[in-house]
Amino acid sequence: MQTNETYAVSEQGAPLNPQLPTVTSEEHQKITHTLKxxxxxxxxxxxxxxxxxxxxxxxxxxxxxxxxxxxxxxxxxxxxxxxxxxxxxxxxxxxxxxx
Structure with a gap:
């Protein structure tokens, strides 16, 4: 079963914690620009x-x-x-x- 979520991945390619999706760079920019x-x-x-x-x-x-x-x-x-x-x-x- 595949999902479209992005996961945090270690250097070896294994997911660090598959329950916690990472924040994409666009979402990160949106968050940082709203907190002026x-x-x-x-x-x-x-x-x-x-x-x-x-x-x-x-x-x-x-x-x-x-x-x-x-x-x-x-x-x-x-x-x-x-x-x-x-x-x-x-x-x-x-x-x-x-x-």
Whole structure:
């Protein structure tokens, strides 16, 4: 049974792997011509997009860090104020030594 497919052949003429057909030179040219390298403008625009994305990521991360530390600070501060107002400042009986 003969097929029209081209196979990879070793130097001795035996097929290397008959299940895998080789790519002809026309197909190879078609594939390589469709995959063009980026032009200078495309590379420049892509690098600008990467720079903008990196800057935005840095700004967002900084914002969330500041917001998180602010919430942590004020929640701790409010607990301290509540503790002081509930007895330490007013010198309630439960905070005085028992003599």
């Amino acid at each position: 390298p980026q032009s200078g403008l495309q590379w420049l625009l892509w690098s600008k997009m990467e720079a903008i994305f990196t800057c935005c990521w840095f700004v967002v991360q900084t914002f969330f860090l500041i917001a998180g530390l602010t919430v942590l600070h004020f929640s701790t501060f409010s607990v301290m104020v509540a503790y002081l107002l509930n007895g330490a400042v007013r010198r309630r009986r439960e905070f005085r030594p028992n003599y």
